[in-house]
Amino acid sequence: MIDTPVLVVFFAALVTAIATGLGALPLLAVKHLSPRVLALANAAAAGLMLAACYGLIVEGFAFDGRRTLAGIVAGLVFIVAAGRLLHRHENVSVAEVTGADAKRILLIVGIMTLHSAAEGVGVGVAYGGGRTLGDFITAAIALHNVPEGLAISLVMVPRGATVVRAAGWSIFSSLPQPLLAVPAFLFVLVFQPWLPVGLGLAAGAMFWMVFAELIPEANEEAQPETVGIVVTLSFALMLGVQTLLEA
Numbered sequence: 472m473i474d475t476p477v478l479v480v481f482f483a484a485l486v487t488a489i490a491t492g493l494g495a496l497p498l499l500a501v502k503h504l505s506p507r508v509l510a511l512a513n514a515a516a517a518g519l520m521l522a523a524c525y526g527l528i529v530e531g532f533a534f535d536g537r538r539t540l541a542g543i544v545a546g547l548v549f550i551v552a553a554g555r556l557l558h559r560h561e562n563v564s565v566a567e568v569t570g571a572d573a574k575r576i577l578l579i580v581g582i583m584t585l586h587s588a589a590e591g592v593g594v595g596v597a598y599g600g601g602r603t604l605g606d607f608i609t610a611a612i613a614l615h616n617v618p619e620g621l622a623i624s625l626v627m628v629p630r631g632a633t634v635v636r637a638a639g640w641s642i643f644s645s646l647p648q649p650l651l652a653v654p655a656f657l658f659v660l661v662f663q664p665w666l667p668v669g670l671g672l673a674a675g676a677m678f679w680m681v682f683a684e685l686i687p688e689a690n691e692e693a694q695p696e697t698v699g700i701v702v703t704l705s706f707a708l709m710l711g712v713q714t715l716l717e718a
């Protein structure tokens with residue numbers, strides 16, 4: 472099963488991080504994007520994420536269904552518990568940091584890092600399942616990161632940041648991906664029985680993110696009916712790409 476060098480895993484996860492920076496580029500052309508465009512971009516990101524979950528779960532079941540299911544539940548528990556921990560700190564006054572704004576920023580950065588960490592683990596364990604799965608998950612997460620970079624840039628650029636700066640921060644927000652992909656990859660290679668658990672874990676955490684973060688955000692600024700259409704189409708499109716890769 473070791474058909475992927477460690478360096479490839481690192482660069483794949485680096486590509487997903489850099490893709491986040493591409494989200495800043497539309498702001499070179501237009502300074503103001505309607506919130507609806509961002510909402511629909513988030514919906515597309517949700518569909519890509521669901522396609523990644525699907526790929527991880529199918530592969531996990533090919534190894535061991537029960538372990539994959541255990542992983543899904545563990546991933547859910549992990550992401551919810553970690554998120555709660557972050558929210559609890561919101562109400563505690565942190566030394567040197569004052570004001571609700573600073574806390575809000577810390578919370579957002581914390582959630583983004585957690586989110587990105589789950590995706591990095593996803594890339595790493597996917598390569599543990601084989602090169603094809605790894606490439607598919609990398610493509611899905613990289614594409615999904617573009618609207619996330621756009622979201623970050625849409626907050627920064629209208630407040631005076633340059634597009635380059637916004638792109639830099641977008642990439643920075645995704646740096647947990649290359650940093651965590653390699654250890655996750657090595658872990659499931661060495662401890663093979665844990666591979667389906669890891670695949671399920673990444674899928675469980677990302678599944679929660681789709682319904683707790685991306686879709687509610689999309690529904691705020693776009694019609695749920697339209698959001699549903701975009702999510703389903705982007706899911707189908709990504710699986711179509713997978714079919715082409717396998718052909």
Ligand SMILES: [Zn+2]
Nearest residue numbers: 586590615619
């Ligand atoms: Zn993401």
